Amino acid sequence: MNWQAVGAIYRYEMARFFRTIAQSFLSPVLSTSLYFVVFGTAIGSRINEVEGVSYGAFIVPGLIMLSVMTQATTNASFGIYFPKFIGTVYELLSAPVNFFEIVLGYVGAAATKALLIGLVILATATLFVDLTVLHPGAMVAFLLLTCLSFALFGFIIGIWARNFEQLQLIPLLVVTPLVFLGGAFYSISMLPPGWQTVTYFNPVVYLISGFRWAFFGTSDVPVALSLLAIAGFLLMCLAVVWAIFRTGYRIKS
Amino acid sequence: MPAIVETRGLTKVYGDGTEALKPLDLDIEEGEILALLGPNGAGKTTLISMLCGLVSPSGGHARVGGHDIITRYREARALIGLVPQEIALEPFQKVWDAVRFTRGLFGLRRDDAHIEEVLRTLSLWDKRRAKINELSGGMKRRVLIAKALSHNPRVLFLDEPTAGVDVDLRRDMWDMVADLRRDGVTIILTTHYIEEAEAIADRVGVINHGELLLLEQKQALMTRLGRKTLRIELRKPVEAVPGGLSGYDLELAEDGRSLSYHYDTQGEGTGITALLQDLSREGLALRDIHTRQSSLEEIFVDLVKGDDA
Numbered sequence: 001m002n003w004q005a006v007g008a009i010y011r012y013e014m015a016r017f018f019r020t021i022a023q024s025f026l027s028p029v030l031s032t033s034l035y036f037v038v039f040g041t042a043i044g045s046r047i048n049e050v051e052g053v054s055y056g057a058f059i060v061p062g063l064i065m066l067s068v069m070t071q072a073t074t075n076a077s078f079g080i081y082f083p084k085f086i087g088t089v090y091e092l093l094s095a096p097v098n099f100f101e102i103v104l105g106y107v108g109a110a111a112t113k114a115l116l117i118g119l120v121i122l123a124t125a126t127l128f129v130d131l132t133v134l135h136p137g138a139m140v141a142f143l144l145l146t147c148l149s150f151a152l153f154g155f156i157i158g159i160w161a162r163n164f165e166q167l168q169l170i171p172l173l174v175v176t177p178l179v180f181l182g183g184a185f186y187s188i189s190m191l192p193p194g195w196q197t198v199t200y201f202n203p204v205v206y207l208i209s210g211f212r213w214a215f216f217g218t219s220d221v222p223v224a225l226s227l228l229a230i231a232g233f234l235l236m237c238l239a240v241v242w243a244i245f246r247t248g249y250r251i252k253s
Numbered sequence: 254m255p256a257i258v259e260t261r262g263l264t265k266v267y268g269d270g271t272e273a274l275k276p277l278d279l280d281i282e283e284g285e286i287l288a289l290l291g292p293n294g295a296g297k298t299t300l301i302s303m304l305c306g307l308v309s310p311s312g313g314h315a316r317v318g319g320h321d322i323i324t325r326y327r328e329a330r331a332l333i334g335l336v337p338q339e340i341a342l343e344p345f346q347k348v349w350d351a352v353r354f355t356r357g358l359f360g361l362r363r364d365d366a367h368i369e370e371v372l373r374t375l376s377l378w379d380k381r382r383a384k385i386n387e388l389s390g391g392m393k394r395r396v397l398i399a400k401a402l403s404h405n406p407r408v409l410f411l412d413e414p415t416a417g418v419d420v421d422l423r424r425d426m427w428d429m430v431a432d433l434r435r436d437g438v439t440i441i442l443t444t445h446y447i448e449e450a451e452a453i454a455d456r457v458g459v460i461n462h463g464e465l466l467l468l469e470q471k472q473a474l475m476t477r478l479g480r481k482t483l484r485i486e487l488r489k490p491v492e493a494v495p496g497g498l499s500g501y502d503l504e505l506a507e508d509g510r511s512l513s514y515h516y517d518t519q520g521e522g523t524g525i526t527a528l529l530q531d532l533s534r535e536g537l538a539l540r541d542i543h544t545r546q547s548s549l550e551e552i553f554v555d556l557v558k559g560d561d562a
Contacts, residue, residue, distance in 0.1 A: 004357050004359075005357060005358045005360055008358050019345065086344070087339055088341045090335070093306050094305040094306045094333065095358040095359055096327040096329075097358060098327075253267065253308050
């Protein structure tokens with residue numbers, strides 16, 4: 001293992017994050033606060049408790065997931081796309097590093113950034129609502145798995161993308177809608193039965209449900225199923241990354 | 254001494270069937286400076302890209318420092334520094350960080366003293382805290398070289414290093430190449446500029462249409478292929494080449510004041526003695542004579558033209 005290289009890539013990616021610290025943290029904090037004001041206060045005051053939890057608190061896990069998933073995806077995809085775009089990818093290819101080390105550096109950094117943002121949002125949320133986390137260990141585990149798997153997912157998009165439009169296409173058209181429709185702001189049980197069935201085909205439902213269980217002990221789907229879903233997604237991403245590694249897809253001619 | 258870079262049947266065929274490099278056997282000795290000449294698209298960059306890991310070979314083998322570039326790529330690549338043709342740098346990074354990053358990628362521990370030395374050699378020390386996008390084109394090229402030297406490579410590939418570079422930088426670069434050579438670094442450079450190959454290379458290879466047409470010691474090449482011209486200036490102009498000299502391949506200048514005689518230095522006899530004797534027999538008084546050897550450029554143009562024909 002070339003750990004020096006992993007460290008170099010990781011530090012480089014983190015430096016990019018801290019160079020734009022204002023945007024990196026301010027925008028998720030600002031948008032979360034807006035969600036609290038709009039959903040929590042304005043709408044929440046008209047909604048009774050959901051599954052025994054105040055509406056303001058109920059949306060916290062979903063809000064964190066929303067940010068973590070989009071941040072992990074966009075950070076990782078941009079991280080590997082940018083060197084391809086400006087040509088500095090030559091350096092990665094000519095260095096004594098293997099693909100696994102490259103992935104570890106980029107995905108590790110993107111997951112770290114997403115995790116930091118998730119924690120900042122959690123901290124921001126405590127300013128608006130009373131929060132207790134029933135299963136802190138499970139919460140951290142769900143958070144870490146989500147950061148990691150969506151960073152891998154983003155890495156794949158970054159390798160696949162040929163231009164900036166493609167780079168933004170998936171996060172914008174797939175991830176965000178799935179998260180919004182995945183029960184970030186409501187319980188699945190609040191939907192009509194037909195829509196509930198449709199919703200179960202949305203993989204994000206399982207992630208948000210499991211994460212919410214870690215907070216409040218209630219969930220839309222069994223926790224084991226949630227765990228299975230995130231593990232499955234992680235394995236799928238790893239398999240695709242492995243295939244990219246084997247074929248040199250869109251990085252090496 | 255075993256070659257530090259050796260290729261056996263190394264070849265590249267792109268997906269669309271383009272044969273970018275025909276099977277190539279090449280040995281590059283440790284410590285030598287090899288210049289690869291050839292027009293655009295000749296296959297120079299493809300060759301370098303394969304040796305450095307940017308492009309996968311379609312066939313054949315290559316070893317750097319005795320390590321196969323595919324199966325033992327870590328050992329092979331650790332020996333290599335690459336300065337690419339295009340300027341590719343992260344615009345918002347600082348010079349110092351950019352160079353340190355490359356050293357890290359090559360698996361080496363941080364060594365500020367070494368990086369300082371590299372930056373000073375390349376006159377980048379004052380710019381170490383500048384962001385890349387604040388630098389001029391020439392400075393950016395220096396940064397690319399600094400990155401390539403950050404991990405003490407034993408083999409340095411310079412792909413068109415002086416394309417669009419000012420005189421100062423070109424001279425600095427030649428000095429740098431001379432320094433590196435003293436340290437025993439092997440240097441492979443591709444270039445369009447014949448004068449560059451002529452000035453710094455030990456051996457010259459000419460590539461065209463993915464094929465190595467020629468590979469020779471520069472001096473030997475120039476002597477072997479070098480045709481010389483003997484220019485004879487006459488004291489009094491003549492109207493035509495005197496009949497007694499018709500046996501020689503002579504060219505008379507328009508003003509009738511000089512004759513040019515082309516000969517091959519490798520020929521059995523150059524015919525100069527006989528020519529001079531015949532000149533005096535014809536009663537021509539000479540003002541001056543001088544000889545001129547054809548440059549590498551002329552040799553190169555002849556070769557590539559012959560290949561294209």
